[in-house]
Amino acid sequence: MEKNLIYLDYQATTPCDPRVLEKMIPYLCEKYGNPHSRNHAFGWDAEFAVEAARQQVGDILNAQAKEIIFTSGATESNNLAIKGLADF
Amino acid sequence: MVLKNQKRKTSAYLDCNATSPVRPQVLEVMAEWEGIPLNPSSPHRLGKKAKQLIQQARTHVLTAVGASGADLYFTSCGTEANTLVLNNGWDHIFCSATEHASIYQHPQTTKIPVLKSGIIDLDALKKCLDKTKGQRVLVSVHWANNETGIIQPIQEIRNTAHHYNAFIHTDGVQAFGRIPLSFDEMGLDFMSISSHKVGGSQGSGGVVCRKGLSIAPIFYGGAQENKVRPGTENVRAIVGFGEAVKWFDFDRMMVLEKHFRELEKKLSCFFFELGQQFFVIGADQKRLPQTSCLGVCGFLNQSQLIYLDLKDVSASIGSACSSGTIKPSHVLCNMGVEEEERKSSLRISAGWHTKEEELLLFYDVWTAFWAEKRKG
Numbered sequence: 509m510e511k512n513l514i515y516l517d518y519q520a521t522t523p524c525d526p527r528v529l530e531k532m533i534p535y536l537c538e539k540y541g542n543p544h545s546r547n548h549a550f551g552w553d554a555e556f557a558v559e560a561a562r563q564q565v566g567d568i569l570n571a572q573a574k575e576i577i578f579t580s581g582a583t584e585s586n587n588l589a590i591k592g593l594a595d596f
Numbered sequence: 597m598v599l600k601n602q603k604r605k606t607s608a609y610l611d612c613n614a615t616s617p618v619r620p621q622v623l624e625v626m627a628e629w630e631g632i633p634l635n636p637s638s639p640h641r642l643g644k645k646a647k648q649l650i651q652q653a654r655t656h657v658l659t660a661v662g663a664s665g666a667d668l669y670f671t672s673c674g675t676e677a678n679t680l681v682l683n684n685g686w687d688h689i690f691c692s693a694t695e696h697a698s699i700y701q702h703p704q705t706t707k708i709p710v711l712k713s714g715i716i717d718l719d720a721l722k723k724c725l726d727k728t729k730g731q732r733v734l735v736s737v738h739w740a741n742n743e744t745g746i747i748q749p750i751q752e753i754r755n756t757a758h759h760y761n762a763f764i765h766t767d768g769v770q771a772f773g774r775i776p777l778s779f780d781e782m783g784l785d786f787m788s789i790s791s792h793k794v795g796g797s798q799g800s801g802g803v804v805c806r807k808g809l810s811i812a813p814i815f816y817g818g819a820q821e822n823k824v825r826p827g828t829e830n831v832r833a834i835v836g837f838g839e840a841v842k843w844f845d846f847d848r849m850m851v852l853e854k855h856f857r858e859l860e861k862k863l864s865c866f867f868f869e870l871g872q873q874f875f876v877i878g879a880d881q882k883r884l885p886q887t888s889c890l891g892v893c894g895f896l897n898q899s900q901l902i903y904l905d906l907k908d909v910s911a912s913i914g915s916a917c918s919s920g921t922i923k924p925s926h927v928l929c930n931m932g933v934e935e936e937e938r939k940s941s942l943r944i945s946a947g948w949h950t951k952e953e954e955l956l957l958f959y960d961v962w963t964a965f966w967a968e969k970r971k972g
């Protein structure tokens with residue numbers, strides 16, 4: 509980011525925390541499996557990572573891991589929640 | 597921060613139709629923007645920068661898909677792209693019986709049978725289109741199959757659809773980046789693509805849409821992607837997608853094709869000597885250069901894959917999206933492949949990073965497996 513630029517728009521988006529990036533990198537370069545690939549270690553590693561993340565998010569929300577459904581973002585989540593409830 | 601493409605631990609990754617590693621060039625470009633907050637909807641200079649980055653990526657992807665005059669709406673993945681097109685208020689949707697699960701399982705689809713060759717039965721399609729004349733109809737047929745690599749006659753299918761005033765969509769996720777193709781030259785209406793199959797990261801896909809056609813959103817909540825796909829864009833993944841398409845290497849794909857066909861011949865000879873029936877699904881059909889659905893009857897594919905994995909060879913059965921299920925592949929079932937072949941077939945698929953020695957390792961490990969079984 510430019511040296512003198514002050515960013516006060518965190519409600520729009522935030523810069524990625526370097527610790528988060530460090531955690532993500534192996535899953536781009538080395539452990540790049542599809543978590544749905546059931547038949548090899550690449551898939552198992554990816555699935556393990558997704559499920560660990562699910563548990564972490566659940567813990568922070570005081571929810572069970574199986575209550576967390578990952579989506580592409582909050583807009584999709586809002587739409588999914590409302591449309592899902594509409595069927596009840 | 598400069599990202600380095602770390603060394604892979606596994607010796608042979610032959611499941612690129614499930615996903616592929618991110619290209620180092622893509623990682624470099626994505627890394628340029630790490631630590632910088634980029635929401636293209638923000639009014640300040642960072643927002644404008646983000647918007648510009650997305651537009652650049654859009655141009656690159658449209659050029660790569662041969663659709664410079666079309667619209668492209670970025671989505672989170674190929675499944676979402678397929679869903680957007682299919683949820684567009686059609687009276688009828690006719691799809692082939694060998695589509696990816698995201699189309700096959702759509703409740704509104706009527707399946708058109710495929711012939712034993714894996715190619716859609718055009719006569720059956722014509723009968724259905726004839727019955728639904730005057731209605732708002734979509735024909736959705738994949739360009740190339742994710743399990744078998746078989747390439748559909750998209751030109752003929754498109755001509756058939758348009759003859760009956762139906763719209764044509766193709767799931768191009770597996771074909772894009774593997775074979776040269778052109779959305780404009782084929783005269784298509786809609787096409788789905790995905791980044792992580794071709795060296796981009798997971799998190800970006802897209803719908804290519806002929807100019808003048810509209811797509812109804814399935815989300816509410818924002819004006820992103822011309823209101824077709826509300827939600828903050830995954831700028832990083834989109835930038836990566838735009839970079840990945842610049843590195844398409846069809847010469848490399850032709851080399852892979854040569855290796856694959858040589859591998860199939862070698863395996864055929866080996867199993868002939870062993871007195872066992874080796875098969876390749878769709879051997880006589882036009883197929884993707886880097887995909888092979890092959891097998892030998894007599895041993896469950898799941899068990900073979902465990903053996904392969906223990907020897908550091910990653911292969912697959914069917915599609916990743918359905919590989920966790922116990923049911924047999926609808927693709928092979930609907931092609932009329934015999935149960936014994938279905939239960940024992942494997943899929944190997946290569947990508948931008950695949951070296952010939954990985955295919956040689958597959959050959960060595962797999963033939964050793966069968967030689968052991970034969971002795972036992």
